[in-house]
Amino acid sequence: MADPLDRPLFDAPDPYQQERMVEAILFASAAPVTVADLQARMPHGCDAAEALDSLRRRYEGRGVRVVRVGDAWAIRTAADLGFLMSRETVETRKLSRAAIETLAIVAYHQPCTRAEIEEIRGVAVSRGTLDQLLELEWIRFGRRRETPGRPVTFVVTQEFLDHFGLENARDLPGLKDLRAAGLLENRPAPGREPEEAAAEDQGEMFEDEA
Amino acid sequence: MADPLDRPLFDAPDPYQQERMVEAILFASAAPVTVADLQARMPHGCDAAEALDSLRRRYEGRGVRVVRVGDAWAIRTAADLGFLMSRETVETRKLSRAAIETLAIVAYHQPCTRAEIEEIRGVAVSRGTLDQLLELEWIRFGRRRETPGRPVTFVVTQEFLDHFGLENARDLPGLKDLRAAGLLENRPAPGREPEEAAAEDQGEMFEDEA
Amino acid sequence: MADAVSPAEPDVAERMAAEALIVDVDGFEGPLDLLLTLSRTQKVDLRQISVLALARQYLDFVDRAKVLRIELAADYLVMAAWLAFLKSRLLLPPDPEEDGPSGEEMAAHLAFQLERLEAMRNAAAQLMARDRKGRDFFARGLPEQVERRRRVRHTAGLMDLMQAYARIRTRDEFRPYAMDRDRVMTMEEALERMRELIGYAGSWTDLSTWMPDGWTGDPVLRRSATASHFAASLELVKAGWIEIRQGESFAPIEVRRRNG
Numbered sequence: 001m002a003d004p005l006d007r008p009l010f011d012a013p014d015p016y017q018q019e020r021m022v023e024a025i026l027f028a029s030a031a032p033v034t035v036a037d038l039q040a041r042m043p044h045g046c047d048a049a050e051a052l053d054s055l056r057r058r059y060e061g062r063g064v065r066v067v068r069v070g071d072a073w074a075i076r077t078a079a080d081l082g083f084l085m086s087r088e089t090v091e092t093r094k095l096s097r098a099a100i101e102t103l104a105i106v107a108y109h110q111p112c113t114r115a116e117i118e119e120i121r122g123v124a125v126s127r128g129t130l131d132q133l134l135e136l137e138w139i140r141f142g143r144r145r146e147t148p149g150r151p152v153t154f155v156v157t158q159e160f161l162d163h164f165g166l167e168n169a170r171d172l173p174g175l176k177d178l179r180a181a182g183l184l185e186n187r188p189a190p191g192r193e194p195e196e197a198a199a200e201d202q203g204e205m206f207e208d209e210a
Numbered sequence: 211m212a213d214p215l216d217r218p219l220f221d222a223p224d225p226y227q228q229e230r231m232v233e234a235i236l237f238a239s240a241a242p243v244t245v246a247d248l249q250a251r252m253p254h255g256c257d258a259a260e261a262l263d264s265l266r267r268r269y270e271g272r273g274v275r276v277v278r279v280g281d282a283w284a285i286r287t288a289a290d291l292g293f294l295m296s297r298e299t300v301e302t303r304k305l306s307r308a309a310i311e312t313l314a315i316v317a318y319h320q321p322c323t324r325a326e327i328e329e330i331r332g333v334a335v336s337r338g339t340l341d342q343l344l345e346l347e348w349i350r351f352g353r354r355r356e357t358p359g360r361p362v363t364f365v366v367t368q369e370f371l372d373h374f375g376l377e378n379a380r381d382l383p384g385l386k387d388l389r390a391a392g393l394l395e396n397r398p399a400p401g402r403e404p405e406e407a408a409a410e411d412q413g414e415m416f417e418d419e420a
Numbered sequence: 421m422a423d424a425v426s427p428a429e430p431d432v433a434e435r436m437a438a439e440a441l442i443v444d445v446d447g448f449e450g451p452l453d454l455l456l457t458l459s460r461t462q463k464v465d466l467r468q469i470s471v472l473a474l475a476r477q478y479l480d481f482v483d484r485a486k487v488l489r490i491e492l493a494a495d496y497l498v499m500a501a502w503l504a505f506l507k508s509r510l511l512l513p514p515d516p517e518e519d520g521p522s523g524e525e526m527a528a529h530l531a532f533q534l535e536r537l538e539a540m541r542n543a544a545a546q547l548m549a550r551d552r553k554g555r556d557f558f559a560r561g562l563p564e565q566v567e568r569r570r571r572v573r574h575t576a577g578l579m580d581l582m583q584a585y586a587r588i589r590t591r592d593e594f595r596p597y598a599m600d601r602d603r604v605m606t607m608e609e610a611l612e613r614m615r616e617l618i619g620y621a622g623s624w625t626d627l628s629t630w631m632p633d634g635w636t637g638d639p640v641l642r643r644s645a646t647a648s649h650f651a652a653s654l655e656l657v658k659a660g661w662i663e664i665r666q667g668e669s670f671a672p673i674e675v676r677r678r679n680g
Binding site: 024027028029030031032074075076077085091092093094095097099100101103104105107108120121132136164165166172173 | 558559560561562564565573574575576577578580581582584585587588589
């Protein structure tokens with residue numbers, strides 16, 4: 001029963017239309033929008049604050065929400081769905097030759113110092129290679145060697161054993177087994193019995209761990 | 211009663227949660243998102259197409275809408291509220307008549323060679339015209355035509371569909387009538403060898419969209 | 421009031437159009453565009469257009485342009501010539517001696533071209549009149565970045581591990597075949613040496629005396645140097661620089677510069 005003289009010349013859009021307007025403006029704006037700005041952009045007679053409020057309630061519990069940013073408003077993804085906004089791609093890469101050789105030496109000769117790895121490989125071991133193996137949790141630091149300089153040693157981890165399907169590092173086949181399996185086709189160098197030497201080395205080193 | 215052994219280890223989120231996820235992803239992106247992309251980003255066991263469908267219905271009549279763009283989906287403001295958004299408009303460079311006609315020819319005749327555009331318009335296509343359309347990302351290079359000289363073809367893009375609010379290229383206004391009237395045929399001038407089977411290609415192109 | 425004005429309107433519009441045609445040749449995008457504009461003055465559906473009348477209109481236009489000394493681009497003149505030819509084909513009875521398309525076929529094709537151009541213009545107009553992104557509807561103004569994280573997983577199998585170990589432990593035996601370059605003289609080296617020395621070999625000289633210092637003691641080095649110098653000699657013989665001879669099997673091989 002409003003006084004007819006109070007009515008504006010044109011009716012303001014109905015509340016649902018006003019809510020639609022706020023929705024569209026908030027969606028398309030490149031920055032959060034203040035209520036005053038909403039009001040200025042909506043047709044005469046609209047109540048931006050009220051429309052905003054009902055829009056905010058409508059989005060409660062949905063995938064996006066109407067949130068306050070300072071004294072302005074914006075539509076944002078619901079916080080619990082943030083995980084959808086990141087896409088993880090897993091890339092499988094072969095370990096580098098240097099890394100796999102270093103790993104093999106640690107596995108067969110553990111505990112093993114860096115100097116020993118270098119001697120066996122015949123080249124310097126880069127810091128990155130060891131870091132990578134440590135990061136993969138395939139090797140870890142062992143006890144320090146009780147020799148001058150007390151160098152750190154490396155040993156393989158349980159994670160390593162799990163990954164390679166081994167119960168124990170001693171299960172690693174020796175050179176004789178490798179040759180029997182056809183992995184080594186060459187003849188032994190004259191005057192050397194590498195498989196024996198390796199087996200010996202290996203036994204000795206694993207004693208520490210036992 | 212479902213066989214309990216058929217049940218996955220983890221239940222997929224309930225339909226409402228799936229709809230929220232689609233809502234969040236579509237709201238967050240300015241560019242259309244394919245169903246396959248939605249599916250890849252949602253947890254295992256979700257049905258992106260179904261969630262999308264119920265989201266689309268939910269937004270019917272609201273200030274923003276879920277619209278189809280080629281094989282992707284996007285949220286766009288309702289066209290009747292455009293008047294509210296004038297402040298956001300960045301006036302795009304006025305397109306020349308040549309550019310507009312060239313765009314229409316590519317859209318209706320795609321895939322379409324430069325020679326065909328020139329044949330239809332009766333004048334040479336200037337380099338700048340195609341450049342402008344390529345720059346706007348409204349057209350792109352299609353497959354080469356397997357005719358002498360292997361000319362490049364042009365086709366319209368997803369951005370074109372998005373810009374003109376088309377679900378796909380088959381929705382071009384009047385396409386059916388034009389085809390029925392034979393106006394999309396590449397009719398060679400009498401006495402000239404038919405140059406290429408453009409009409410054939412085109413059928414293929416539009417069928418792809420189905 | 422509307423009644424009073426309307427009868428005069430078409431005349432005015434037509435006259436203005438005719439003037440525009442003359443003054444504004446540059447405004448047309450080529451002869452086909454001009455033909456389409458002219459055809460509109462026939463006020464019929466493009467399918468019922470009289471190509472003959474259109475040809476006349478075009479030729480008139482070109483004549484008027486000439487009178488007004490308006491420079492017409494070459495393609496307008498080419499079109500005029502073609503239309504004159506078409507006109508004659510349409511007016512004269514068909515010559516059974518002449519092959520090629522009939523006047524009717526040519527006219528039908530021109531009508532088709534005009535109709536197609538008109539159709540594309542209408543399509544373009546309809547396209548541009550659609551609700552457009554950034555004008556009538558809008559995309560997300562504040563898109564959220566999708567963060568792309570790349571995780572690298574390194575893998576190696578037990579076989580890789582064992583093969584790596586085997587490779588290290590048996591490195592010396594595994595050595596792939598390779599030439600020891602430092603103990604070999606290549607033919608190129610020998611050739612280069614001989615080219616420099618050949619000038620001094622005016623008379624028959626034993627090739628074995630050409631071996632460089634340091635390559636004669638060690639049998640391995642001597643063998644390599646001898647072989648490469650012999651091969652180089654043959655090359656030089658082939659090139660006509662030197663002559664070569666050997667008295668009998670296993671006798672010294674002698675070379676000398678070829679004269680002339």
